[in-house]
Amino acid sequence: MIQLFSTTTASMLPIYLIILGAFTGLKGFKTCVDQFCPLGTYCEERDIVKCKSPPCQPILACMPDNTKGCKSHPPCPAGQVCAEKLVSCIGRSCRKIAKCVLPGTCEAMECPPSHKCMMNPGPTCVKTILSAEDIVKMNQH
Known part of the structure; x- marks a missing residue:
């Protein structure tokens, strides 16, 4: 029997697949990491509810910078602050996801x-x- 992978390579395969899925999209579709948007805009993924043959490919839209992150996020409850997390992309202006977190935590940093x-x-x-x-x-x- 021919051994195609060493045990180290075989044990690392799931990790490589996870990384590949994180950067290329788990369904094989193009993601915002691959999309270039003009200066002053960022890429946002919009999921389609219905399509002819599921799974549906998301729509990649270039949105204006003033709609991202904490700028457009509703006020946080008392004792929490708005924190932004940058999503990887190939452009200069990447999407920021805003969420309310407790101050003084790694989530807020x-x-x-x-x-x-x-x-x-x-x-x-x-x-x-x-x-x-x-x-x-x-x-x-």
Whole structure:
């Protein structure tokens, strides 16, 4: 019997597939990571409810910058702040997802690329080599 993969390669295969799904879209469709939008706009994915043959390919729309992130988010409840999470893209202006979070947490902190937030004792950005799981977590909505 011919062994096609080493045990290390075979055990890493699920991680590669997760990363591939996070960046290319799990259904094989084009995502905002692949879409270029003009300056002053960002890409937003809009899901189609009905199509001829499901699964339906999402519509990629270039939206004006003033509709992204905390600018257009409703006010947060008392004791919470609006935090923005940047979604990966190839343009200069990427989509920001806004959500209400507790202040002083890693969720409220935005770290630069190749940094990870760690509570030490408060939220601190630490330079690190990101694992496949970290990348998947960063790209989840």
